[in-house]
Amino acid sequence: MGLTARSVVEISTARLQRGMAARWREWGELAVQALLFFAAMVSVFTTIGIVAVLLVEALPFFQQVSLKEFLLDPQWTPLFAQKHFGIMPLVAGTFLTSAVAVALAMPVGLLSAIYLSEYASPRVRAVLKPALEILAGIPTVVYGYFALLTVTPLLKRIIPDLETFNALSAGLTMGVMIIPLISSLSEDALYAVPSSLREAAYALGATRLEVAVRVVIPAALSGIVASFILAASRAVGETMIVAIAAGQRPTLTLDPRRAIETMTAYIVQVSLGDTPHGTLEFRTIFAVGLVLFLITLVLNLIAIRIIERYREVYR
Missing domain, CATH: 1.20.5 (Single alpha-helices involved in coiled-coils or other helix-helix interfaces)
Incomplete structure (x- = not known):
């Protein structure tokens, strides 16, 4: 018991x-x-x-300020005696520098991703990929002074009429900055393509270049395109490089040799403290910030849409 x-x-x-x-x-x-x-x-x-x-x-x-004037007026001079509130010069400057940056970063980033994924040995890949991604860790203010003090003088030897502050040097330097973003995301997308697809192409007699261009890239196209759009969003929102190297001249131009002003650079200019708080001139930074937010939001939504629409799932 x-x-x-x-x-x-x-x-x-x-x-x-x-x-x-x-x-x-x-x-x-x-x-x-x-x-x-x-x-x-x-x-x-x-x-x-x-x-x-x-x-x-x-x-x-x-x-x-009416929305019509804000969107259609070709002049932006809210800090001058003769005030104009047309945001088009800032939008044009932003897209000009971003276009130069993406034009440099897209081919370089994609080609480096193809090399790392299809040609480099595991040992070389383990060394080059972290080395390439170091570029993403450099402070943007360093990039800005590099553009102003190094890139611009070099470009002046080729383009004599290049202004000291210009969109070209700022865009090229910004392109170097976003190369790791495109390279890393594209390489991950390429590396994720199953080896069986490559082996099948090799079995049919394809060369390594043909496999990369005709098999691997189409299979990873959604990830590659998404990396391009995300890099463009990063370029649109960049501040210090354009504030230092592109100038503060809100001119409606598509000539990259000229000084321009981007939306982010204008926000920095007004935020320095010289403009009284609560005035119409001070509130312009919120209107510009709202437009910048909408642009980056649209670009990110496009990237998400592309990923969801064209992603191919391999088992």
Whole structure:
């Protein structure tokens, strides 16, 4: 009878311990779930807060400046005596420098990704890829002074009428900065293509170049295009390089030899503290910031759409 009672106690104790362990695991899962939900909500509410600030501060600006004038006026001189509030010069300057950057970074980044994925040995790939990604860790202010003090003098030897502050040197330097973004994302997309596709192409007599161009790149096209769009978004939002090397002249031009001003550079200019807070001139930075936010949002939505629409899943 005593042995039976002891067994009952042991069984009850074991069941109690298992129950407590199950409860602790359940509580732990709930705690982790709550932590992850909180982290996700921080990002969501931060974005909502940024949008709310832009809208609240930009609304008084658009109450005094019509949307037609803001979008169609070819002059941007809110800090001058003769005020004009046409954002087109800033948009043109932003897209000019971004176009130069993407024109450099797209071929260089894609070619480097093809080499790392299809030609480089594992040892070479393990060395070159981190070395290439070091470019992404260099502060952008260093890139800005590099563009102004090194790239511009070199370009002046080729283009004598190049202005000291110009869109070309800023765009080229910005292109060097975003090469790692295109290279890394494209290389990951190329490397993820199954080896069976390559082996099948080799079995049909294709060369390594034909396999890379006709098999691997089409299979990874969604990831490659997404890397291009994300890099373009990064170029559009760049601040310090264009603020230092491109100048602060809001001119509506597509000539990369001339000084221009981008949306981010203008925001930096007004944010230095010389413009009184709460004035119409100060609120222009929120209107410009809202346009910049919408542009980058559209580019990122396009990238997401391309990934979802054209992604091919290989098993």
